[in-house]
Amino acid sequence: MINKEEIVKDFPILDRKVNGKKLVYFDNAATTQKPLSVINAISDYYKIYNANPHRGAHTLSVEATEAYEQTRNKVAKFINARSEQEIIFTKNTTEALNLVAYSYVNNNLTSDDEITICITEHHSNLIPWQQIAIRKGAKINYMYVDSDGILSVDEIKNKITDKTKVVCIAHVTNTFGIVNPVEEIVSIAHEKGAIVVIDGAQSTPHMKIDVQKLDADFFAFSGHKMLAPMGVGVLYGKKELLKNMTPFLYGGDMIEYVSEQTTTFAELPFKFEAGTQNVEAVVGLSSAIDYIEKIGYEYIEEQERELTEYALEKLNQIDDVIIYGSKNIENKVGVISFNVKDVHPHDTATILDRYGIAIRSGHHCAQPFMKHLDLNSTCRISFYFYNTKEEIDIFIDAIKKVRGHMGYGTK
Amino acid sequence: MINKEEIVKDFPILDRKVNGKKLVYFDNAATTQKPLSVINAISDYYKIYNANPHRGAHTLSVEATEAYEQTRNKVAKFINARSEQEIIFTKNTTEALNLVAYSYVNNNLTSDDEITICITEHHSNLIPWQQIAIRKGAKINYMYVDSDGILSVDEIKNKITDKTKVVCIAHVTNTFGIVNPVEEIVSIAHEKGAIVVIDGAQSTPHMKIDVQKLDADFFAFSGHKMLAPMGVGVLYGKKELLKNMTPFLYGGDMIEYVSEQTTTFAELPFKFEAGTQNVEAVVGLSSAIDYIEKIGYEYIEEQERELTEYALEKLNQIDDVIIYGSKNIENKVGVISFNVKDVHPHDTATILDRYGIAIRSGHHCAQPFMKHLDLNSTCRISFYFYNTKEEIDIFIDAIKKVRGHMGYGTK
Amino acid sequence: MELNDLYTDIILEHSQNSYNKKVIENADITELGHNPSCGDEITLQIKFDGDIIKNIAYTGHGCAISQASASIMIDNIKGKTKKEALDEVELFLKMIKKEITDDNELEKLNDAIAFKNISNMPARVKCAVLAWHTLKESMEK
């Protein structure tokens, strides 16, 4: 059995004091903390084998290249891609999605076409498509959700039309943590001849991904939301699609022959990786995947389910707390959006911070969704497997004091 | 006085053995090694204040944001920009140059216009312009250099015409380490109404940069070539230019208002920084700048000059070594390209690696330049201030053995 | 900074149902100010009598700090000339940036002195200055 105390000890930052209180970190959907093994993998990289990969015959460069390419292989297995040629390293999910917009959609969309996306999308999976639709004079179709944040199959069928060329959807939403019916979306989209881009930023940290089973055409995620360092993201794409795409960034290492007037480009996946790549972050991603596979997704899901159930139950008991989004734990990861009555979320966040508790407040990079639900701003807590029920107790105690601090009732 | 031994001790990797020999790292133009202070800055970041910046009211997020924005300020002072709004963080030089291609040149170039670049450019400062010229049907003009790699003022005047809209030039070339006459280029280009993009990847690590004195319109460099972690580059741009440019990557944090059909964008510099930024690497860049400022450019330049002079002198004494490029030390940083007679550069690199010496061999991401000089491939050594004359002695001894290993003369 | 020093009685009072939060008919100026990163929005409306700010009010939404700051600012500048109002904005911003710390000098800011130590909470500085920046922008047009 995995020992939670041991796990917590793996994360040095969790020992930190904030405003004199033990840190309670509930902002995991924004970025996760890093285990010592990942931090050490970074240090070791710089202390032992830092070099520019792919470019040198010398030992350091060979070692850096091997670490980089072995991680590509590991990532391919991790998400069950057919080949490591389908794995492109980017700096984050945002760059991965923009790459698809510039290099695929830009060449495959006319003013007669439509792009279908969901109203719940994070700005990173919304603005690239909106802007390219504007540039191309194409239409952008929104799939709307109910007040719980749930997308219905009817809505999917209504909004994916014969004209739809691209469907973009978050696997899991960052606002309410809802798991979208992506397999249904993919099958409906493919029937209509549209490709599907899945934003896996909020799913990959929390559930086993199988891109073949999802039949995703593109799938993107960020390392920093799953224990890895900042500065590395992954774009998975089906080989047939990637092969026919024009490059995105041009520069060193993505070429075959360069002459004054023309250039031929390297094979997949190198065609999409221009300039010096972030080997350090890739090495860290490798170590992060090792950590996740060591504890296993079963443990991660079980812990997050328990924490979420517990937190929902406790929050529900507080009269002055309004919880947003579906509470159906079967369809949700460890993300809860809420507000304290009469108190603006920023004030709630500031007050909680004084108790050492880190939560997120605001529009969560999802302005159209907030408008759709007629919300200005919410508080959000989001768990990872290293969080504990004791932390939730601390959080609940603090939440009960929020209104008091704001002059409602007694302080 | 600065003690070289102390400096060498600051770099843990220099203690490493390669193939049983002490590592001699002469591939600094590809990427530099990192001092312990930078490595520790990264660890501390993850152990103490890792968070998603700009997004949270909680303490970790505030600290991460401050570290990130203070570095922006530090970088602005470091290269003497007018304002920190002119400093955009990218993942490397290559992304910075592509940003200019997509967001500036793409909107300011017609088929009547010309782009002028130098034949010596690194692929990262060549292919973006070549490809956009192809897309726009514009002409790309090459400034040629002599066999020493020197660009003449006549050539500059001939190739920057009334039709030239953009001039792209490396401050220092990565092949021969030649310092280009960028101030002359800027003044000639500005007279003709063209803007100038300076690729500072090979200059910023070695000499004090003053973007105002250079009067550069855009200036790009990479952290990893100047002691900082991988995964951070800088694009400097004049505010008037940046202001009028369309964004490049679209996503979280670069917006003002997002609605279903339209988006308004954030102010400079945030407009160009989409998605979760690499705070870790930026924190490392801050520590790297501190290190450079502590030892000072005067020391760096003096050390590199001494090392280069010494190496040129020793190499010159070996009959079977052919040195390429100008040997005029006044106009050159610590980069030397050469070949051992009858021996292919990859074989030379492999042999030197057996002696623990890391050098670079190949086309150095400058195929058009190699073709121009009728070279297929060369060896390149490149110094940084932590290198020593003793290392050069080891290198020279090994070079003398190369032909022997390849069956020429005695082994 | 303790929570009681941030959410003082004055600030809480002004942030809840302020009498300055309303719409003015036939305003001479209507100016929208906002913090894109957190979504706070404030619309200032001003009615002049010659050079004098005869009436001023705000609408919008945001945290207690931004709402209270707007309301307190309005109390301060109502009835003053444009020039006097702008001087007060400058004084306020200098207080926030800790460029002026002398209590005698700051005295004329009245209740707005409540924001004096907001720079100890960097995440909230933007909230405190929103209304004041919006006023400045509206008058400098």
Next chain:
Amino acid sequence: MELNDLYTDIILEHSQNSYNKKVIENADITELGHNPSCGDEITLQIKFDGDIIKNIAYTGHGCAISQASASIMIDNIKGKTKKEALDEVELFLKMIKKEITDDNELEKLNDAIAFKNISNMPARVKCAVLAWHTLKESMEK
């Protein structure tokens, strides 16, 4: 791996002025192979007599490993049938990948056994297999 085990006499001999490095008149196949990352290029030319590789030669430039590998391959397959040649390519590639290590099985590779341990030098594997991949591509067209 010691340098003497990499740059063996056989490899050095074949890499310097090989008799297999030349142009063939009226070749049936001309195939260019290259390693973009290091710039090595090899052009194979083949003349068939029915199914038999009657003549084969190469031109190009590159390091000692890629040059010697091309020359040794040519020695090996000249006079063989297409099928025999392709089988030998497979065997060679399996040796490089360490999928076959049994010396008896590898015997028929003759001098090409010199590359057996090249996988200990990952940076040079591409050089060793360039000619063999090029041959395979040319025959599978």
